[in-house]
Amino acid sequence: MNMRSVIFAATILCSVSASAAPPRAAQSEYAIRLACGNEFFSMADVRECLDKKEVESETNLKRAEANLLRAIAKWDIEPPYIAASKAKLAAARKSFAKYREDQCAYAKSVGGTAIGNALEMRRAACVAELNNQRAEQLRISAADSQFK
Amino acid sequence: MKNSQARWLVWVVAVALSAVTSAASSRGLMNESEIRLECGNEFFSMAAVRTCLDKKQAQSEVVLKRAEAQARKAITRWDEDDKYIDLAKTRLAVSGRVFAKYRTEHCAFAASMGGGAIGNALEMGRAACVAELNHRRAEQLRLLVSELPPKQATK
Numbered sequence: 349m350n351m352r353s354v355i356f357a358a359t360i361l362c363s364v365s366a367s368a369a370p371p372r373a374a375q376s377e378y379a380i381r382l383a384c385g386n387e388f389f390s391m392a393d394v395r396e397c398l399d400k401k402e403v404e405s406e407t408n409l410k411r412a413e414a415n416l417l418r419a420i421a422k423w424d425i426e427p428p429y430i431a432a433s434k435a436k437l438a439a440a441r442k443s444f445a446k447y448r449e450d451q452c453a454y455a456k457s458v459g460g461t462a463i464g465n466a467l468e469m470r471r472a473a474c475v476a477e478l479n480n481q482r483a484e485q486l487r488i489s490a491a492d493s494q495f496k
Numbered sequence: 497m498k499n500s501q502a503r504w505l506v507w508v509v510a511v512a513l514s515a516v517t518s519a520a521s522s523r524g525l526m527n528e529s530e531i532r533l534e535c536g537n538e539f540f541s542m543a544a545v546r547t548c549l550d551k552k553q554a555q556s557e558v559v560l561k562r563a564e565a566q567a568r569k570a571i572t573r574w575d576e577d578d579k580y581i582d583l584a585k586t587r588l589a590v591s592g593r594v595f596a597k598y599r600t601e602h603c604a605f606a607a608s609m610g611g612g613a614i615g616n617a618l619e620m621g622r623a624a625c626v627a628e629l630n631h632r633r634a635e636q637l638r639l640l641v642s643e644l645p646p647k648q649a650t651k
Contacts, residue, residue: 376635376636376639377636377639377640378639378640378642378643423611425611425612426612429608429611429612432608433605433608433609433611436601436604436605436608437605439601439604439605440598440601440602440604440605442601443594443597443598443601443602444598444602446594446597446598447591447594447595447597447598450587450590450591450594451591451594451595451636453587453590453591454584454587454588454590454591454640455640457580457583457584457587458571458584458640458641458644460574460576460577460580460584461576461577461580477636481632484527485527485528485602485628488527488528488529489606489609492609494609494611
């Protein structure tokens with residue numbers, strides 16, 4: 349085993365673990381704010397960055413939902429099970445939207461007397477975290493071997 | 497010399513990798529299927545797996561309750577006007593109630609992914625799902641109050 353092959357193997361291993369990490373552990377609200385804060389200096393730019401992350405997370409979640417619905421529709425099982433799963437998914441989707449609203453109102457409120465812009469940024473980062481986390485859960489469900 | 501350098505590199509990589517994996521697990525982010533797998537790898541009989549998952553659910557409830565209590569404590573000690581403290585406490589309570597409803601409905605969906613499996617298997621899917629959501633929320637609650645400055649002791 350020479351030095352070069354060791355370094356090569358190490359690079360591969362590190363890049364594998366690094367690329368495996370982000371989709372699994374959706375970034376926390378705090379990490380999302382930090383990412384935007386490190387990239388941009390002005391408050392307006394940070395705000396824009398966080399708004400963008402919120403929008404991206406919504407797209408991410410919608411895509412995961414659509415993929416899961418497609419997988420369920422093609423499920424090789426009796427139709428009543430398919431209908432039941434779809435109805436339960438729809439109910440969970442609604443209660444998630446409500447939970448996200450209330451949890452992110454809480455996240456905003458722990459900003460206290462911070463100016464409005466900063467509070468709004470907390471809310472956006474919180475929404476992005478919850479959306480990405482749910483998208484990941486739905487993706488795992490859709491990837492289940494029973495749909496293959 | 498070359499050999500010892502290689503050994504050193506392997507050691508560095510091993511440490512770096514374990515740091516990466518422990519950072520991920522310290523966020524407590526095992527997903528529902530990983531939780532099920534963990535119980536399934538440890539035990540063979542269906543009853544033992546079921547007990548293991550029920551235990552994981554119960555543990556996750558303790559973790560979440562503790563995180564909620566700590567969040568309330570941090571908010572109470574927060575160096576901020578009372579009206580903001582009250583607002584945050586109220587919203588935390590509301591979010592807790594709404595979370596319980598979301599958890600019930602999402603985990604009913606997760607269990608339904610078992611299709612025509614026998615009841616025990618469906619119930620295990622539900623327990624693993626509840627444990628995952630509880631741990632994720634506990635972690636979020638912990639992070640949200642981690643920056644709150646406490647009141648000075650002289651106040």
